[in-house]
Amino acid sequence: MKNSIALCFLALFNLQSCTSQEVPTKEWQIKTALMAVPDDYKDGAKVYGYTPTGEFTTLQEGTNEYIALADDPTNENFSTAAYHETLDPFMARGRELKAQGKNSEEIFDIREEEIKSGTLKMPDKATLCVFTGKVNPETQEIENPHVRYVFYIPFATGKSTGLSTTPTPPGHAWLMNPGTHRAHIMITPPKK
Numbered sequence: 001m002k003n004s005i006a007l008c009f010l011a012l013f014n015l016q017s018c019t020s021q022e023v024p025t026k027e028w029q030i031k032t033a034l035m036a037v038p039d040d041y042k043d044g045a046k047v048y049g050y051t052p053t054g055e056f057t058t059l060q061e062g063t064n065e066y067i068a069l070a071d072d073p074t075n076e077n078f079s080t081a082a083y084h085e086t087l088d089p090f091m092a093r094g095r096e097l098k099a100q101g102k103n104s105e106e107i108f109d110i111r112e113e114e115i116k117s118g119t120l121k122m123p124d125k126a127t128l129c130v131f132t133g134k135v136n137p138e139t140q141e142i143e144n145p146h147v148r149y150v151f152y153i154p155f156a157t158g159k160s161t162g163l164s165t166t167p168t169p170p171g172h173a174w175l176m177n178p179g180t181h182r183a184h185i186m187i188t189p190p191k192k
Contacts, residue, residue, distance in 0.1 A: 022073045022074075023050050023051070023052050023053070023054055023073045024070075024071075024073065024140075026049065026059050028140060029047070029049035029050065029059055029070035029071070030047045030049070030059050030060050030070070032070065032071060032078075032080055032142060033047045033048075033049060033059075033068035033069060033070040033071070033080045033082070034047065034068055034082075035080060035131045035142065035145065036068055036069075036080040036081050036082035036129045036130065036131035036147070037066050037068050037082040037129070038066070038082075038129065041064050041065065041066035041082075043064075044062055044063035044064035044066075045060075045062050045064060045066040045067065045068050045082065046058065046060060046061060046062025046066070046067045046068070046085075047059045047060040047062075047067075047068045047069075047070060048067065048068070048069050048070065049069075049070030050070060050072075050073055054073065054074070056095065062085075065084055065085045065086075066082055066083070066084065066085065067082065067083055067084075067085055067087075067088055067091075068080065068081070068082040069081045069082070069091075077132070078132060078133055078134060078135050078142065079130060079131070079132045080130075080131045080132075081128060081129065081130045081131070082128070082129045082131075083126060083127065083128040083129070084123070084126045084127055086123040086126050087122075087123060087126040087128065087152065089120060089121050089122075090111065090115075090120065090121075090122050093111055093114070093120055094107055094111065097110055097111075108180075108182065111181060111182075112180060112181045112182075115154065115181040116181070122152075122154050122181055123152070123154075124153070124154065125151065125152060125153050126151075126152045127149070127150070127151055127152070128149075128150040128151075128152065128184075129147055129148070129149055129150075130147065130148040130149075130150065131145065131146070131147050132145070132146050132147075132148070133145040133146060144191075146189070146191055147189065148186070148187070148188045148189075149185075149186075149187040149188075150184045150185070150186060150187075151184055151185040151187075152182070152183070152184045153183055153184065153185065154180075154181045154182070154183055155179060155180065155181065155183055156175060156178065156179075156183040157175070157178045157179050157183070158175055158178055161175055161185070163175040163185060165178045167186075170188050170189060170190035170191070171187070171188070171189055171190050172187075173185050173186065173187050174186055
């Protein structure tokens, strides 16, 4: 029994040490998060990211309508995102539910119900940009950058938009999650 408890404490200590070593600097998080922000909004965008211990926090206050999310250091794939401030309550609620241990299906269903009931505000249109790539382990620069665009139009359908509701070739628009609170137009430019 004592050995099991000791192993648990050792595992937690190692996890904590690992987490604090893997979180990039505040400056790097801000720099790479802003890569997802359209050029017109880079100056003055708010940036969310992570403390050295892995806690989600505000890294930079904003003065315009855009919010950027730094790469999640617990995910091995590099990805940042940026969105219009009107989408923040929706995004924040998703983060809150995830922190409560809810899975993606539960988060979807809870937010759908809350938006339909009016307890969670969702704009009638909003933009999200997702920036991905590979982190060069030596230079820490982002290689093979790629941007995907998401245009939220809640409860839209293929019929109301004239868009396909099945994935299309890169560069073509299609409607994902049609008829739901998360209905959005996906545009994924071809990779070079």
